[in-house]
Amino acid sequence: MARAYGWNAQLLLAFESTYGTPPVSGFKKMPFVSRDISAQQGLIASNVIGLGRDPTQPYQDAINVDGDIVVPVDLRNIGQWLKALFGSPTTTGSAAPYSHVFKSGATSLPSLSLETGLPQIPAFFMVAGVRVNSMAFNFTRSGEATATINCIGQGETRNATTQGGTPTQANYTRFSQFQGAIKQGGSALANVTSASVTYSNNLEKIETIRSDGKLDGVDPGITALTGSVAVRYADNTLIDLASAGTAVDLEFSYTIDANNKLVILCHEVYLPKPKIGIQGPGGVEASYDFQGARNTAANAMVTVTLVNDVASY
Numbered sequence: 001m002a003r004a005y006g007w008n009a010q011l012l013l014a015f016e017s018t019y020g021t022p023p024v025s026g027f028k029k030m031p032f033v034s035r036d037i038s039a040q041q042g043l044i045a046s047n048v049i050g051l052g053r054d055p056t057q058p059y060q061d062a063i064n065v066d067g068d069i070v071v072p073v074d075l076r077n078i079g080q081w082l083k084a085l086f087g088s089p090t091t092t093g094s095a096a097p098y099s100h101v102f103k104s105g106a107t108s109l110p111s112l113s114l115e116t117g118l119p120q121i122p123a124f125f126m127v128a129g130v131r132v133n134s135m136a137f138n139f140t141r142s143g144e145a146t147a148t149i150n151c152i153g154q155g156e157t158r159n160a161t162t163q164g165g166t167p168t169q170a171n172y173t174r175f176s177q178f179q180g181a182i183k184q185g186g187s188a189l190a191n192v193t194s195a196s197v198t199y200s201n202n203l204e205k206i207e208t209i210r211s212d213g214k215l216d217g218v219d220p221g222i223t224a225l226t227g228s229v230a231v232r233y234a235d236n237t238l239i240d241l242a243s244a245g246t247a248v249d250l251e252f253s254y255t256i257d258a259n260n261k262l263v264i265l266c267h268e269v270y271l272p273k274p275k276i277g278i279q280g281p282g283g284v285e286a287s288y289d290f291q292g293a294r295n296t297a298a299n300a301m302v303t304v305t306l307v308n309d310v311a312s313y
Contacts, residue, residue, distance in 0.1 A: 129154025
């Protein structure tokens with residue numbers, strides 16, 4: 001009897017021209033670490049009485065299709081997820097390297113179809129009408145760089161064969177945490193021990209009454225930029241800025257070289273005054289849970305620049 005294993009699973013992605021309708025071609029095979037976006041339909045216990053102590057049959061609840069996908073932060077495939085998060089980038093360059101600039105605040109977002117295949121069964125789960133709700137990056141001193149992507153879909157269909165045709169696959173080049181850097185005001189931010197940054201579209205589910213139980217749509221809400229920076233308390237630079245309520249810019253990046261990099265520039269960030277705790281004889285740390293805002297000069301809250309050899313997204 002065949003059994004499904006993660007090592008043989010595949011994740012295919014394609015952007016939709018019509019919301020909720022999987023395209024017939026254009027699928028790309030995507031690397032991933034884990035995935036739990038799937039259709040879930042719970043049961044609601046019956047509240048009927050008068051027929052004895054044993055309950056009557058439960059009934060099916062609404063269908064929800066959402067979850068997280070953890071992906072490696074790599075040089076080429078991450079651009080597909082950034083397009084889903086921000087919309088299409090502005091691309092410059094007539095030959096490699098190309099520079100793809102994604103900006104926050106788009107009024108409309110693309111939708112995509114995701115197929116998760118388990119060939120041993122065989123079972124191929126197509127989730128259509130997917131929009132990316134948020135993407136979170138974590139920066140540490142060592143390890144593999146990953147991003148957690150939260151998605152909301154319209155519905156899921158299980159097929160016996162793949163609906164992705166012959167997918168294309170980009171060359172895989174992964175960033176590591178060793179290649180990460182954090183800057184403030186264009187200079188390296190000193191004494192940082194860890195950091196995170198999350199951009200959210202705050203998607204709103206349009207839950208109308210339908211016979212198929214699917215969502216009517218998923219619309220963008222007010223965006224949010226949040227994160228944290230943990231630093232060893234070595235000077236008063238950040239705490240003075242936080243106390244004064246002064247906006248700063250923060251830049252998070254992964255760099256292989258000048259022609260291969262990912263830069264996340266948060267144009268206008270506000271730091272809270274942190275609580276300084278001392279836990280024993282070791283070094284003292286302060287953690288700043290920041291919030292972002294739209295910057296008038298940049299006309300965006302955050303700009304992400306991906307430089308690689310991909311001509312377009």
